Amino acid sequence: MELTRPYVAAFSARFLLMLQYRAAAFAGFLTQCWWGAIKIMVYAAFYRTSHASTHPAITLAQVATYTWLNQGLLALMPWGCDPEVALAVRTGAVSHDRLRPVDTYAFWYARAAAYMTSRATPRALLMVFLAGIAMPLIGFHELSWAPPPSVAQAALFGLSLVLMVCLSSAFMMLLNVAVVVTLNDRWVSQSLNPLLVVLSGSLVPLALYPQWAQRALFFQPFAGIVDIPFRIYSGNLAGTPAYEGLALQMLWIVVLVWLGRAWMARVMRRLDVQGG
């Protein structure tokens, strides 16, 4: 308890503070609804005309659920560095973080996780109401956000979702360290985004890519951010493949946290805080 106390405190303080930004949450939600609706209409048209759709790798209903999950939980993806870290780097407030008797990596990691989950929570709840409850009520069953097929699958998804947050936070930490090195928070911190959008399965679910690419796509680190958890949710990834997916998520978390820690230790050794 005593060991984790600073990190838990940093997480909850950030989470509660970020939850205050209601207007941003609502605006984000509206944009995500719009994109979700467009994407699902495109998929519906694609499935209706596709010849290979008798035994698809992923069904239209699964893709619809996947898309709503993705839109609702968009804030759980590492879209850039933590804005608080970027500000601290610009103003020199990084020194204050180094004055705390805590492990700086873990301290920033907890705050990154809080930043992402606090932004995702209100948006996801609104999305459940709209795509999960309202849509089936007005007759759009196949294109709505469906519940998981079984309790077991829901439990696996719960675990995979936690791992998704851990993995995203590990990615965000790499961006945070990159910003400390370059002092540039815009271009550097967004440099991963093209890879992130394509390889996470956020643009198109990875199961819809050609057969020959499937193994490679499954094993790369970004799959653990969107594709693996959301396919576990809909039951598209069940049994052994689901366990493999969870194991891969864990493996990449270990690798990226190790990488981020080693890099950060190196950078902090030759940190310059100028002026003042």
Added chain:
Amino acid sequence: MPQIVVECLTKSYFVAERAPGLIGAVRGLVRRRRRRIEALTDVSFSLAHGELLGFIGPNGAGKSTTIKILSGILRPDTGRVEVDGLVPYEDRIRHVAHIGVVFGQRTQLWWDLPVIDGFDLLRDIYRVDRAAYIQTRDELVAMLRLERLLDQPVRQLSLGQRMRAEIAAALLHAPSILFLDEPTIGLDAPSKLAVRGFVKRLNRERGVTVLLTTHDMHDIDALAERVIVIGHGRVLADGTFDSLRDQIVAENPEEGDDTASLAIEEVIARFYHLHGASEV
């Protein structure tokens, strides 16, 4: 045995240089020029438990760099530092648990949080026992007259109010050493007096070792028995303020009585001039 030992500290860093204008920008794409700046060339001193030391020197002399090394943020190129038997930058986490630091030009409190929430967060970050925390906090609130500020967000405080809150924030974990980097910068007269009075009490009554940097000579006059003058990254003088004055008098014997009555600011300005220490 001294609490803080600093020996032969050196620290340099590089600044990127670029010729002005378009040509300079294009040339900068191909070839980067870096210039080496010597922030500290030779700094040595030691400090006993319960001492109150004033650190003065012109802008860019290396005062803040020294404080940042002492507090474990920066690591020197060469030299030795020990604070309570620990090397700050080698044993950072254990070291910073026992020191308090205030940077007058920066805020350590969370901008959007009410003051009291920031204090509570620091309690958890420093793993302070809850009962001890409440006692320390209430004492600090009373001594620094923070009662009416506690539920205001930090961004709405005036500079004077914020500085009092910052000082309280740096002391919630009851550190045995306090580093103050320009704590009175930009404050109005009553706030300066409040800060000085508090620092003095803290040092006298609690025995907290204080090292402060300042450009306000009244801070030195009111607080420090011992002054270190730093310029060009080295220690130019280490002693009482009166010994500085004597040195100036000795250099200008023809002025006689005039020098003896010089204002404290004038003494310091002459001292910097004497050592060619003014910023270039």
